[in-house]
Amino acid sequence: MTGIQTSAPAAAAPLQDWLIYLETIHSKNIDMGLERVSEVGAKAGVLEPAQLVITVSGTNGKGSTVCYLETILRAAGYTTGVYTSPHITEYRERVRINAQELTDAEHVEAFTAIEVARKQTSLTYFEFGTLAALWLINKARPDVAILEVGLGGRLDAVNCVDADVAVVTSIGIDHIAFLGNDREQIGREKAGIGRAGKPLICGEKKPTGSIEESAERIGAKLWQVGRDFHANEQGTSWSYRSQHTQLNDLPLPKLPLINASTAIAAIEQLPLPVTLSAIREGIARATLPGRMQSYFYRECEVLLDVAHNPQAAAYANQYVRKFYPEHKIFAVVGMLSDKDHAGVAKALISQVTNWYLGSLSEPRGETAxxxxxxxxxxxxxxxxxxxxxxxxxxxxxxxxxxQTNNGKALVFGFGSFYTVARINAHLKGA
Incomplete structure (x- = not known):
């Protein structure tokens, strides 16, 4: 971390100059708490960015759940503003208005506005970026804002916004330095995005007791997968069922099915009519860069996924076994130093016999x-x-x-957002 810089770039400066500046204005990369970000957010007038707000937390499945929410609501004709993190290739990926990324100039305009509002208040890179994203969404005034929570929940910067519907996807062991070292503690933090009298959707198949305890303490209305809503796969389709809804013959998605059902459960709680055809179309359209992203490159199949913890690796193992049953797997792996390397390897060792380990030079990157x-x-x-x-x-x-001498092969790259970004850039010749 470089020394704290006091002078902001000019309003017309390139986006990259602003991103460098954001890395210098706080003494820590991560500084959990809502006091500073809420204060600046109130001054900037961004804490109510849309008519309806959905926040999504969890260890795995946040990105795909956000994607399902966006594609289904867009198919139903509603306007959306989406904030996700981190990005894979470039910063502009973090904000989408009606499924479209914004220009560098628009991001710079947002950064300038937050810089004016913050005055002497110190913000981390993530906090500043979150408020800038809220500023952009607020400017567009969409029907629904869909906000992906960062690494936490209760004390995460995104939680400065009161959600009309809060979602917790899955709970795994990750970011233990900030969230706790077991699923109960982490679940309690993730569920902290709930609000009194508002729905809290839980898409965790085996929820921790702390999620229900948190919902009761907050006064949120808990909707639990397997209890209040259900997903059943049937060959080439699947069905969704809740107390009030039965949806049949849904298309099998490209992203995890459990997160599709969680997204539908969240949409059920919105005061917005959504047709079955919009749900089907949205599910079919949902794809994400870096999530089971496939290529055919130089006569070889390539699969990329940002999986970086044992839970995500276990899903990757199931996915590869299902869709590449006859392939020999050549794994390309780069990971950060604070991840569970042994847990990730254990989840995939039954499928992978050849490992190609690459060093990551990014902050916290591990050597091969x-x-x-x-x-x-x-x-x-x-x-x-x-x-x-x-x-x-x-x-x-x-x-x-x-492939020349034996049979089918798959190059499978995973382990970090950085790993996927580097391979993507390599494939594109960057």
Whole structure:
């Protein structure tokens, strides 16, 4: 972290100058708490960014749930403002108005407005960016704002906004330095986005007791998957059922089905009519960069996913087993140092025998050598490389050779948003 910078870029400065500035104005990368961000948000007039607000927290599944909400509501004819993080390739991915990214100039306008509002109040990069996103959404005044919570819940910057419907997707062990070291503590933090008298949708199949306890303490109306709403897969389709709704012959989604049902449950709580055809169309259209993103590159199949914890890796294992049952898997992995390397490897070891580990130079990035040790991989099963790009290049070469002499192959890159971003850029020739 560089020293605190006191002078902001000019209002017409490039977006990149502002992003660099945002990294310098607070002494910590992460500083949990709502006092500062709420104060500045109130001054900027951004704490009620839309007529209706949905916030989405959880360990895994937030991005896909947000995506389902956006595509279904858009198919139903409603205007939307969406905020997600982190981005994969460029910052502008974080905000979408009616499914469209905004220009650099619009983001700079928002940063300038928040800079004026904050005066001497110190904000982290994420807090500043969150308020700028709310400013952009507030300017557009959509029917629904859909806000993805960052790493936390109760004390996350996004929670400065009161949600009409709050969603908790899944609870896994991640960010233990900030959220607690077991699922009960983490569940309590994630459920802290609920509001008194408002729906709190839980899409966790095996919820922690702390989620229900938090809902009761807050006074939120808990809707629990498996109790209040249900999803049943039936061959080439699936159905959704709740106390008031029965939806049949829904298309199987490209993203996790459980999160589609969670999104439908949230939409049920909105005072907005949504047709069955809009739900079907929205589910079919829902895709996300970096989430089971597939390519055919140089005559080889490539799959990318941002999975970086054991729960996400377990889903990835099921996905690969289902859709690539005859393929030999060549895994390209880069991870941050504070992740559960051994847990991720254990979840995929049954599918992967060849590991290509790349060092990440980003903050908290792990070296390939240390990753191999901490993941507890057999020494003969992995190779180490100075970068994810070099690891990908070698994995691709090996996969192509396997296809020539043996059978089908898949290059599967995962482990971090940074890993996916680097491979995506490499594929595009950046």
């Amino acid at each position: 050598e240390q990753l191999g040790v901490s993941a507890k991989l057999p020494k003969e099963s992995y190779e180490v490389f100075e970068s994810v790009e070099l690891a990908f290049t070698e994995a691709l070469r090996a996969a192509q050779q396997w």
